[in-house]
Amino acid sequence: NAGVTQTPKFRVLKTGQSMTLLCAQDMNHEYMYWYRQDPGMGLRLIHYSVGEGTTAKGEVPDGYNVSRLKKQNFLLGLESAAPSQTSVYFCASSKNTGELFFGEGSRLTVL
Amino acid sequence: AQSVTQLGSHVSVSEGALVLLRCNYSSSVPPYLFWYVQYPNQGLQLLLKYTTGATLVKGINGFEAEFKKSETSFHLTKPSAHMSDAAEYFCAVSEASGTYKYIFGTGTRLKVLA
Numbered sequence: 001n002a003g004v005t006q007t008p009k010f011r012v013l014k015t016g017q018s019m020t021l022l023c024a025q026d027m028n029h030e031y032m033y034w035y036r037q038d039p040g041m042g043l044r045l046i047h048y049s050v051g052e053g054t055t056a057k058g059e060v061p062d063g064y065n066v067s068r069l070k071k072q073n074f075l076l077g078l079e080s081a082a083p084s085q086t087s088v089y090f091c092a093s094s095k096n097t098g099e100l101f102f103g104e105g106s107r108l109t110v111l
Numbered sequence: 112a113q114s115v116t117q118l119g120s121h122v123s124v125s126e127g128a129l130v131l132l133r134c135n136y137s138s139s140v141p142p143y144l145f146w147y148v149q150y151p152n153q154g155l156q157l158l159l160k161y162t163t164g165a166t167l168v169k170g171i172n173g174f175e176a177e178f179k180k181s182e183t184s185f186h187l188t189k190p191s192a193h194m195s196d197a198a199e200y201f202c203a204v205s206e207a208s209g210t211y212k213y214i215f216g217t218g219t220r221l222k223v224l225a
Contacts, residue, residue, distance in 0.1 A: 004154070033213075035215075040120065040217055041217060042201060042215040042216055042217040042218050043155075043201065043215040044215075045212065045213070048212065058212075090154055090155070092154075092155075098143050098145075098160060098162060098205065099145075099157050099160060100145075100147075100155070100157070100203075100213065102154030102155045102156070103154050104152075104153055104154045105152075105153070105154055
């Protein structure tokens with residue numbers, strides 16, 4: 001059972017470069033989320049989606065863009081990476097039971 | 112606005128001792144409350160959740176939590192710690208608003224001493 005799959009798992013970027021993180025879920029969940037995890041700060045919501053074709057901003061959306069063209073995929077883009085975006089990124093999905101299902105994370109380093 | 116406070120960023124217990132991880136929340140509407148566990152280099156997994164009904168909730172791996180509305184608390188306990196319980200634990204709150212926007216606490220890292 002794949003659940004929530006994130007690619008890539010590791011990436012190193014130089015300041016100003018762009019990249020896209022891909023999240024795929026096979027549970028037919030309506031809701032999908034992107035979080036970032038930083039030491040001592042817990043998880044902070046970047047963007048989320050309540051269905052195909054819809055996205056919304058979370059707590060820390062600046063510097064990120066997202067798209068949900070297909071129900072099973074949720075993409076997180078960084079147009080011009082900054083060192084402050086060095087973090088571990090988690091994708092999650094949920095249905096109406098309220099439980100979040102997480103991917104294993106993507107570790108991004110921006111030099 | 113909702114918020115979650117986890118008291119103690121690091122907790123150490125001896126193997127076999129009681130585990131108590133504290134979580135207090137604020138919410139203007141009846142909350143849904145969750146505890147998640149994160150093992151090294153992994154994503155978060157659900158331990159247990161409270162939505163409605165019984166205030167004492169049992170989860171996986173022998174953990175349980177009690178929702179106390181008067182104290183706005185949802186503390187996590189386990190009677191006897193095992194070495195495999197060493198991990199980071201996150202408390203989260205959400206509103207049943209349809210979007211399930213979750214607010215996470217900053218986490219408590221549990222260390223189990225032999």
